[in-house]
Amino acid sequence: xxxxxxxxxxxxASVGDRVTLSCKASQNINKNLxxxxxxxxxxxxxxxxxxxxxxxxxxxxxxxxxxxxxxTLTISSLQPEDVATYFCFQYNSGYTFGAGTKLELK
Amino acid sequence: QVQLKESGPGLVQPSQTLSLTCTVAGFSLTSYNVHxxxxxxxxxxxxxxxxxNTGGTRYNSALKSRLSIxxxxxxxxxxxxxxxxxxxxxxxxxxASLHSSYMGYFDYWGQGVMVTVSS
Numbered sequence: 001x002x003x004x005x006x007x008x009x010x011x012x013a014s015v016g017d018r019v020t021l022s023c024k025a026s027q028n029i030n031k032n033l034x035x036x037x038x039x040x041x042x043x044x045x046x047x048x049x050x051x052x053x054x055x056x057x058x059x060x061x062x063x064x065x066x067x068x069x070x071x072t073l074t075i076s077s078l079q080p081e082d083v084a085t086y087f088c089f090q091y092n093s094g095y096t097f098g099a100g101t102k103l104e105l106k
Numbered sequence: 107q108v109q110l111k112e113s114g115p116g117l118v119q120p121s122q123t124l125s126l127t128c129t130v131a132g133f134s135l136t137s138y139n140v141h142x143x144x145x146x147x148x149x150x151x152x153x154x155x156x157x158x159n160t161g162g163t164r165y166n167s168a169l170k171s172r173l174s175i176x177x178x179x180x181x182x183x184x185x186x187x188x189x190x191x192x193x194x195x196x197x198x199x200x201x202a203s204l205h206s207s208y209m210g211y212f213d214y215w216g217q218g219v220m221v222t223v224s225s
Contacts, residue, residue, distance in 0.1 A: 001167055034206050034213075036151075043215040044143075044151065049206040055213070087151055091206065094164065095141070097151040 002026050004088055006098035012106045019075040021101045023088035028068050032092035035064055035073045038100075039084045047086075048073065080105060108132035110140070110201050110216035117222050118191050124221060128184040128201030135159065135177050138212060140184045141204050142175060144197040145218075152197075157184060191223045 003026040013019050023033065031051040036044035046055045048064035051071060061076040075082055083105055088098040114126035128140060135157075142154040155165040157175045165173050169188070177184045184201060202215040 031208075032206075034211075038151075043200060043202075043218055046206075046211060046213040049211040049213070050208045053208075053211075055211065085150075089151075089153075091204075095153045095156065097143075097153055100150045 002029065002090055002093055002096050004090055004096050004098035006086075006088060006101050008101060009099065010102045010104065012104045013078050014106045015078055015080060017078045019078050019082075019103065021073040021086055021103075023066075023071045023073070023098050025069045025071070025090055025092075027093075029090045029092035031067060032090055033064075033066070033071050034089045034091070035062075036087045036089060037082075037084045038087065044087065078103075078105075108203070108214045110203060110214055112199060112201050112216045112219040114199075114219055114221065116220060117224065118195075119225050120192055120223055122191055123187060123189045124191055124195070126186040126199055126201075126219065126221075128186070128216060130182045130184070130201075130203070133203065135179045135182060135184065138203045139205060140177070141202050142186050143200045143202055144195075145200070146194070146197040154186070154199075193223050195221070196223045197221060 005024045007022045035048040038044045052064045063074045065072050085100045085102045087100045109131045139158045141156045155175045157163050174187045198218040198220050200218045205212040
């Protein structure tokens with residue numbers, strides 16, 4: 001099974017900061033990776049699909065990049081409403097979620 | 107309008123079997139897959155398994171011996187059965203229809219159902 005390692009597990013940042021979240025796969029996943037945002041008490045919400053494609057309606061401050069085993073979610077200017085937990089999800093071989101990065105305001 | 111809704115018992119006794127139903131609307135189970143994902147309180151998401159539009163299934167290797175997913179296409183329902191429940195199976199269980207590729211996405215989740223395993 002493919003393992004997905006997210007880092008950091010918790011990230012504290014200030015409004016307006018550029019924030020980078022990392023997701024590393026145990027083997028090449030050929031860009032078959034999505035990013036989800038989950039707020040307390042809600043179902044996960046798709047932000048980015050196939051590594052770098054923004055879902056309809058998602059603010060352009062969110063972006064994704066990566067290839068091979070290493071992937072990144074970037075928020076260009078953190079907003080208060082971005083406080084949430086972020087999960088990566090691979091579907092190249094089977095399906096696996098990362099453990100998540102909890103994003104907090106400093 | 108695409109919708110998924112989970113239903114089932116909120117409380118299950120240890121060693122018993124969990125049975126959940128996911129009722130979908132706005133799409134056909136002959137065209138799209140349905141996944142089950144769970145989340146223990148305060149923890150991350152765990153992918154459990156999928157039933158594809160073809161009826162084929164794939165399971166998380168850690169749950170494979172206890173888990174079964176099936177569907178009734180005519181009723182637009184997907185079923186999860188998991189046996190030998192323990193307290194660590196306490197979680198919110200989601201059904202979701204997920205499909206992403208370079209061509210686009212189809213991504214819809216149910217609201218989730220909380221299941222507590224306790225005597």
